[in-house]
């Protein structure tokens with residue numbers, strides 16, 4: 001039985017329910033047609049190669065099938081047996097591996113995946129998902145709020161904890177480390193953990209509200225496990241991981257440890273744009289979000305529906321997928337962050353709904369009266385927005401909100 005590229009194209013093939021179905025946008029090279037390029041995508045991402053192969057008898061055919069061509073998009077179906085159960089790096093080495101560099105296509109983008117039960121069941125998924133709102137904060141009717149101390153790095157541990165205290169006292173739920181703050185000499189991880197949780201405990205005492213901290217444990221896998229254990233010992237509820245830069249295998253290992261310790265995972269997506277920014281190449285944020293849910297993060301940055309400072313891809317569509325039914329797997333709480341300030345909250349919630357986390361760094365610490373006032377303004381904006389109360393009206397009883405609107409407006 002020979003195996004050639006042509007064996008991987010069958011436009012009459014109906015994907016089985018158990019197939020992982022991927023949709024790609026491709027731009028065939030000059031010497032290729034959509035059909036020939038599609039067959040090469042299916043072949044090189046499963047078990048084929050450029051030369052005709054004699055597979056002999058002792059062979060399990062786990063070849064994928066390019067079964068649909070629709071304009072510049074193709075559909076490829078993968079048998080579940082091609083994949084090692086629960087091994088995300090292996091799956092990506094198939095569907096986003098060598099094909100990203102094939103000469104047969106000038107560009108190729110993995111747009112979307114339909115994940116079958118057979119593949120999903122290999123993954124634990126999130127431990128909490130959006131239930132963090134109720135289970136950790138006892139909040140049901142509003143977004144949870146977070147702030148990142150700014151400047152991103154460089155604050156001393158003492159100042160970092162003070163900023164956290166001011167933000168929590170001002171009404172925010174979460175303090176969050178920036179994606180590039182880990183264990184630097186000016187703000188060591190262990191000291192930051194201890195002093196920030198001291199501040200957290202005082203703020204909880206004074207406000208009567210539950211407060212928490214998204215401390216960034218990002219590092220090599222062994223170090224992340226050690227830091228995750230330290231967070232549990234300190235009475236934390238969360239760890240934050242830069243999931244794209246650490247890698248999906250490492251995230252799966254941290255997820256297993258968090259399962260044992262009862263911790264939730266906040267996923268920062270720094271570097272995602274290296275994969276998803278160009279519309280014709282790479283891996284879409286939609287697929288990165290799908291991967292994140294499968295490997296088990298509870299919160300994930302998905303953008304600001306175009307309102308903030310960063311380029312966003314389909315925030316609302318991605319959020320809908322993160323909440324969609326996936327064979328009983330828990331959902332993921334979307335995090336809106338990046339250039340947000342109180343004036344943008346109504347438009348944001350109009351686009352995303354209240355079941356999100358709203359993060360503002362500059363939009364809190366840049367407030368004319370400082371961090372605590374910035375926090376009060378954000379909390380007031382969120383509470384007004386869920387009630388459809390105009391911010392200008394709420395500003396009459398919240399001078400901090402008034403000052404924020406005066407400084408940043410509502411655009």
Ligand SMILES: O=C(O)[C@@](O)(COP(=O)(O)O)[C@H](O)[C@H](O)COP(=O)(O)O
Nearest residue numbers: 148269301303310337338339360361362
């Ligand atoms: O460093 C920053 O820019 C932020 O801390 C936001 O700060 P500001 O609130 O001060 O803008 C976040 O890392 C980005 O939002 C990440 O992007 P995304 O959420 O799109 O993944």
Ligand SMILES: [Mg+2]
Nearest residue numbers: 148152178179
């Ligand atoms: Mg940041």
